[in-house]
Amino acid sequence: MVYTLLISLVVLVSIFMVIVVLIQESKGGGLSSNFSSQNSIMGVRKTTDVIEKLTWGLAVAMVVISVLCTYVAPTSTAEQSVLERESTTTNTATPGFPGASQSTPAAGAQKSAPAATGTKTVPVAPATPAK
DSSP, X not given: OHHHHHHHXXXXXXXXXXXXXXXXXXXXXXXXXXXXXXXXXXXXXXXXXHHHHHHHHHHHHHHHHHHHHHHHOOOOOOSSOHHHHHHHSOOOEETTEXXXXXXXXXXXXXOOOOOOTTOOOOOOOOSSOOO
C-alpha cells in the first residue's frame, strides 16, 4: 500500500517536473515573457527565481521519494527467482508449438502420448501436406 502510494507520488512529481521544465526557457523567455504586463508587480527576475526553486524542489522530492521506495519495496520470500527456476526445469515443448517436442521425429512418424484424464490433447500436424 505504501509502496503504491510512493510510486504514484513519483509519477506525479515527474509529470509536474516536465511541465515546469517546459515552462522555463534558457535564454530568458518562458513564463516571464507571457506576463509582460505584470512585470512591474512581480518582476521578471522573481518569476525565474520561483520556477528555478520549484524545479530544484521537485528534483529533490523525486530523489527522496525514490530512496524511500527502495526501503519499502516488497521483498520476495522465495529462495529462487522466476528466471532461476525456469532455467533449472527442463522444458520439452518447443515455444509457440504446445504439442511439438524438441526432438524431430522421423518423416511420416507421429508421436502419440496417452492423454491424461481431464486435459486437452493437441492435434499433431501430418508430416506431408494433404493434396
